[in-house]
Amino acid sequence: MNNFSGALRLTDLNDFIGPSQECIKPVPVTKSKKRGVVKLHDDGALTQNSLPLQKETISLTDCLACSGCVTSAETVLIESQSIGTLQRARVETHKSHVFVATLSPQSISSIAHKLRMGYVETCQKLIAALKCDGYKYVFSSVEGSELCHQLSAEELLNCSREKNLPDTNSDKSVNTSVKKPVLASACPGWICYAEKTQGAAVLDHISRIRSPQSIMGALVKSVVSQRESVPYSQVYHVSVMPCYDKKLEASRADFVSKEHDCAETDLVLSTAEAFDLWGNNSTDMMEGRNFDSVLTDSPFPFKTPVGGGSGGFAERILHHVARSLGASGPLEMNFKQLRNKDLLEAVVVINGTEFRVAKAYGFRNIQNIIQKIKHKRCNYDYIELMACPAGCLNGGGQIKLEDSGELSEVTAVYTSVSTDEIKNSKPLLPDLFLTSYKAVEKSTSALNTQW
Known part of the structure; x- marks a missing residue:
């Protein structure tokens, strides 16, 4: 722990922590007729028949493979x-x-x-x-981010054809099978939670854009x-x-x-x-x-990017959607607060077509969104989901703030140079920027985890 920032030792983080299993990486044991005696020495070293036992290490990949x-x-x-x-x-x-x-x-x-x-x-x-x-x-x-927004807009348009939108993406450069509402995939905390606790009912809605x-x-x-x-x-x-x-x-x-x-x-x-x-x-x-x-x-x-400290996904994606649909003039988006300050929604009409988008930050709001999706009561087109309350500017890896009021100062720095005019050339190989998500197999014991 000494190699990490002091922020790691905070205990008051607003985070989701599920019941954990004992963190043990299974090690294959070679059977032998010879009886082995394992001894624990004063310095913590283990030996078997006077020979040192090799220590097992747990990597980040191992963590991904564990549902504990x-x-x-x-x-x-x-x-x-x-x-x-x-x-x-x-x-x-x-x-x-x-x-x-x-x-x-x-x-x-x-x-x-x-x-x-x-x-x-x-x-x-x-x-x-x-x-x-x-x-x-x-x-x-x-x-x-700009490439992500652009490709996410194409993805949203491709799964919105049920609204009889004009086919502006004839080459189907981003043709995924994501279901609506499309859920942002930029937050790895949320993705980790979804893969380890949710099934296809939720994973099928997560954007395939990296x-x-x-x-x-x-x-x-x-x-x-x-x-x-x-x-x-x-x-x-x-x-x-x-x-x-x-x-x-x-x-x-x-x-x-x-x-x-x-x-x-x-x-x-x-x-x-x-x-x-x-x-x-x-x-x-x-x-x-x-x-x-x-x-x-x-x-x-x-x-x-314009649209908030989490990367402006909801705003920027609809800006690209508007341009793809030939809308003229600036796109006006007015988010209204729902149950709390971390749950916002907006309804935007682009060339006669209505798009409903939301922002849901923190696991309390994420869990409410998930329940609505599972009960087929979620009528949004796109949802910007982030695990941290207040979004990425309040991420767990940021420099510790003395009080909550300082977050507004960090936000002011971020928005002082925000713009919706960032331009990137269209990527030639969009498949390079696609990924997928799958449920992690749950194990009843740490010793039978599938690696």
């Missing part, structure tokens, strides 16, 4: 995604590997609030710190390896995110390059961990220097 515990912070006990791991990699592979980083706007906003700086100035400071630390490229996950972090993972290594003329496996990709569950997401088998047999995102740091590494760096800011881009040779601007 469900919490949006379950991965923080795994050392494979820590500052120590990154520092060792920097020492061992800095000469052979190209190090690159992707920064989320939520993390930047949290660090900016901590430093009492503006969003743009903080971006310049972090880019300078990373470049001085040997990182060749620094990207913004907003670029992945999260912004995963989309960046699918692009970064291939782009950098081409630009630098190095093997794909020699690009070390670090992602800075507001959520510890992003470590778990990066460890999914679906996000490992089958062609190159290595992870698309090597390591994920929380905002607090990134601040410990680079936040207090005294390096001068790189004024006039923007983020690098994975899609073009031009720099990417210091912008955040």
Whole structure:
């Protein structure tokens, strides 16, 4: 635990924690006629017949395979995604590997609030710190967000043909079998909960479009390896995110390059961990220097998506839907609060067609949405679901706030550069950005978990 941020030791997190089983990785035992005596020594070491027993380790992949515990912070006990791991990699592979980083706007906003700086100035400071630390490229996950929004809009349109909408996507570039209401898939805490506790009745509604972090993972290594003329496996990709569950997401088998047999995102740091590494760096800011881009040779601007600190999925997706349907003029969306401040809904009419969207943050609201879906009483077209109350700006990996009022200050930093005019070229291979979800088999005992 010493390698992790002090935020991990908080006990008052508003999080879902299900009954857990004993966390034990089954180990095959070789039968032998010779009787073995296992001894526990004073230093904690185990020996059998005076020979040391090999210690078993539990990886992030093992956590994914286990249905025992469900919490949006379950991965923080795994050392494979820590500052120590990154520092060792920097020492061992800095000469052979190209190090690159992707920064989320939520993390930047949290660090900016901590430093009492503006969003743009903080971006310049972090880019300078990373470049001085040997990182060749620094990207913004907003670029992945925009691709995610665009593809999600196509996905929503394809499952909305029952409304007799014009077929604007004749090539069916994003043709998934998702059912309405479509549920956002960008939050790994929510996804982990759904896979471990819900069946097809809910999983069939989750968007098949990858999260912004995963989309960046699918692009970064291939782009950098081409630009630098190095093997794909020699690009070390670090992602800075507001959520510890992003470590778990990066460890999914679906996000490992089958062609190159290595992870698309090597390591994920929380905002607090990134601040410990680079936040207090005294390096001068790189004024006039923007983020690098994975899609073009031009720099990417210091912008955040309009529509709230969780990435603006509900707003941005409908903006793309409106453009696809030929709507003219700005799209007006007025969300109204329902039972609590973390449950909002809006009804938008685009060229005579009504779209109903909602935002549901925190597991209390998520569970209510799930019950409505299961009882076929959910009449939304798209729902932006996030596990953390107040969304990603309040993620468990963000820098600890002294009081709840400070969250509005972090939000003000984030929205100070928000825009709905971020433009990305359309991806040529949309299948690269699709994924799937499946229920994790439940086990009645930790010893018979299917690995």
